[in-house]
Amino acid sequence: MAAATTRPLPPASDPTGERVAVIGAGYVGLTTAVGFAHLGHDVVCADIDPDKVAALAAGQVTHHEPGVADLLAAGLASGRLRFVHGAPAAVGGARFVYLCLPTPMLGDGRPDVSALLDVADEVGALLEPEAVVVNKSTVPVGAHRLVGERLGRGDVAVVSNPEFLREGQAVRDFFHPDRIVVGADDPDVAIAVAGLFSSLSCPVVATDPVSAETIKYAANAFLATKLSFVNSLASVCEVVGADAADVLVGIGSDPRIGHDFLRPGPGWGGSCFPKDVAALLHLAGDAGFDFALLRAVIDANAAHFDRVAAKVLAAGDPASSGLDIGAPLRVAAWGLTFKAETDDLRQSPALEILGRLAAAGADVRVYDPVIDAHRLAAHAPDLDVEVVADPYAACAGADVLVVLTEWDEFRHVDLAKVADVLGARRVVDTRNVLDRQALVRLGFRADNVGGR
Secondary structure, eight states: OOOOOOOOOOOOOOSOSOEEEEEOOSHHHHHHHHHHHHTTOEEEEEESOHHHHHHHHTTOOSSOOTTHHHHHHHHHHHTOEEEEESTHHHHTTOSEEEEOOOOOBOTTSOBOOHHHHHHHHHHGGGSOTTOEEEEOSOOOTTHHHHHHHHHTOTTOEEEEOOOOOOTTSHHHHHHSOSOEEEEOSSHHHHHHHHHTTTTSOOOEEEEOHHHHHHHHHHHHHHHHHHHHHHHHHHHHHHHHTOOHHHHHHHHHTSTTTOSTTOOOOSOOOTTTHHHHHHHHHHHHHHTTOOOHHHHHHHHHHHHHHHHHHHHHHHHTOGGGTTOOTTSOOEEEEEOOSSSTTOOOOTTOHHHHHHHHHHHTTOEEEEEOSSOOHHHHHHHOTTOOOEEOSSHHHHHTTOSEEEEOSOOGGGGGSOHHHHHHHSSSOEEEETTOOSOHHHHHHTTOEEEESSOO
């Protein structure tokens, strides 16, 4: 995947903005808080974790996201950004209260909105008259009504302002958005919320709350559909002898299709796509519509995980390599996070594929630039892999190397050193980050997703 184009931040605004409370200091909440502070608003950010609050108040970023550390330091230094423990401590005096809370997927695929409703219960009586509560979290359609009921305040508007922040590029996306979506029943309230972003240059989509909530799910479901199509097409290219890269350039040149999201890979995942696709599928089902296409998208992604794992096993198949058939396949893996420039492991395709390899009996050693053994064990305690401290240690004696995350570090490794430490010169590059010509010159048997 090509590196993101760097775009400058807008200049910091004078501290004459609105008083904004941001509830939740996770991936979305922290970016929203530091972003609003940079735009000149007076921001109080709350979280239920006292250790996280203390760290952020001391200028220590609690998750990996490029650009956030500098904005955090600037916001604290300007006095426009503060951190407090618990939502009730944040909402006093705030005209706008942003809910940036987790809505994880339940076992049946529906989103869990309990954190959202718990905060509504906590702050309802504490809100300022005529305050505006803004759902920034990805919420089920109709959540604005649920939150409004739990707030119990007829004078408080509940608005949907869905986020479209890509992890690893969240700061860029906050300051250079493709669009701002605001769903409100009162046009004046929609204008007020859009006004928080008035110094940014982008179109505003003003609509009703139900439509705004649907836009978020629909956008992610469409992108997941596109990725499943591309990965399935890459598999077709492999079996018929076509080059997927050329095919995708050919179809992407059609402006009706475009080049974005036309890169085959190990499958899609992360904190948003899986739960948003599942949520839209269940939303449709609850309303009496069988969204069979989305069910096929989910199934196609799972099948792709299976194909990639099988590709890795085949690349190091002892029966065709002269290796000791009695020994387990030794797999070196690069990458654990679901994408580069984030430390988020939620629904990571890398974990899906490594789990399949381990279940097949492979001995897996893995390296990721931001994930250590403790962090992986806390997230995936049943995943039987060894985490090591550098990419070369992962490769030592391995029968095959698989690249699962597109970290830029992997583009710059010493491939000659990799060739020397590997037990066999075999690589499956699911992200197409390695120099294929250099691999061939070094005698590697190199494979990817969709290549001939």
